[in-house]
Amino acid sequence: MNWQEVCDNKTLQELPFKIELNKWGQIVMSPVKVRHSFFQGRIQSLLESLLKIGTVMPELAIQTTDGVKVADVVWVSDERLDVIEEETAASIAPEICVEVKSASNTLEEMLIKKELYLGAGAVEVWLCDKSGAMSFYNRQGQLDASLLAPDFPNLIQRQSRT
16 A cells, blocks of 8 residues: 555545554554644644744654654755645655654664655654653754753643733
C-alpha cells in the first residue's frame, strides 16, 4: 500500500488512530490519548507564538527511508512549504519535526523517527516525553535548546487561566 492509497481509503479516514506506513507499505496505527493531544496542542501554540514566519502544522506526513511517518507538529519555512504544499506526503521534511511520546511508543522508536526525519531533511527534531520534558536534536546530536526557536521551553506545562 502507498500513502495515496491510505489517504483515499474511506475506511481508514474515521479511525481514532495516527496512521503511518513502514518501508514495506504496511499500515502502522497508534492510538492517541488526551495527554498526547494536550502536548501536541501546546507545542503548536508555543511554536506559533515564537516563530512569526513560516507555518506550524499538526500531523504532517513525511516520506522517509522507512515509509511515511507522521510528525505530531512541524514548523516549515515558506520556501519548503512551496515545495511540499501540493504533495500527498512531504518529499522533504520541514525544518522542525516534533514527536510526542505516546503510551504505544518506546524511546527507541522515537529515536529512530528522529533519525528518519533528519535523514529526510529536517534541521531539528524535538521529542516530548510523557511528562512534557523536551529534547532537541540536530544532525550533530542533542542540543541544550533549539537553535531555530531558542526561547522554546524545556518543559511543556498547562497554561494558567488567570
